[in-house]
Amino acid sequence: MKFVVLAVLAAVATATPQYEEPPAPTRYTDSSLEHVPILRDERVQEDDGRYNVDFETGNGISVSLSGAPSGPEGAVSKAGQYSYTSPDGTPIVVKYVADENGFQPQSDLLPVAPAFPHPIPQFVLDQIAFAAEEDAAKARGKSVSPSGSYSAPE
Numbered sequence: 001m002k003f004v005v006l007a008v009l010a011a012v013a014t015a016t017p018q019y020e021e022p023p024a025p026t027r028y029t030d031s032s033l034e035h036v037p038i039l040r041d042e043r044v045q046e047d048d049g050r051y052n053v054d055f056e057t058g059n060g061i062s063v064s065l066s067g068a069p070s071g072p073e074g075a076v077s078k079a080g081q082y083s084y085t086s087p088d089g090t091p092i093v094v095k096y097v098a099d100e101n102g103f104q105p106q107s108d109l110l111p112v113a114p115a116f117p118h119p120i121p122q123f124v125l126d127q128i129a130f131a132a133e134e135d136a137a138k139a140r141g142k143s144v145s146p147s148g149s150y151s152a153p154e
Contacts, residue, residue, distance in 0.1 A: 052065070
């Protein structure tokens with residue numbers, strides 16, 4: 001009986017798959033790693049909370065940033081710019097302000113919403129005005145009955 005148990009244990013042990021742990025996924029291969037020197041790195045922190053940061057790298061990345069406390073709740077207003085060259089060779093420059101109005105970037109390369117393609121038709125403007133009148137009357141507590149003068153748009 002001991003032999004049968006030993007044989008079964010040996011069979012199970014040899015049948016167990018032996019896997020190697022897969023290598024950890026990496027974003028970059030060793031051949032893509034390159035040393036990029038920092039050409040300039042200047043940081044100034046003032047006692048009143050103002051600061052300036054300027055740095056430039058050997059691959060063309062440049063950052064300039066200044067900030068100062070603004071407001072009673074510890075908010076900080078920042079202004080600066082960063083630049084680099086895209087993989088297709090296009091120079092990218094983004095100037096920005098970040099303050100109580102949020103992050104406001106400016107660049108020729110940022111998408112811009114297209115202009116409204118046509119003027120708003122008069123019947124739409126009339127309907128908007130009518131809805132505003134209804135809302136105002138409702139706010140005053142008066143009921144406005146629907147107008148019988150609706151017509152098809154021209």
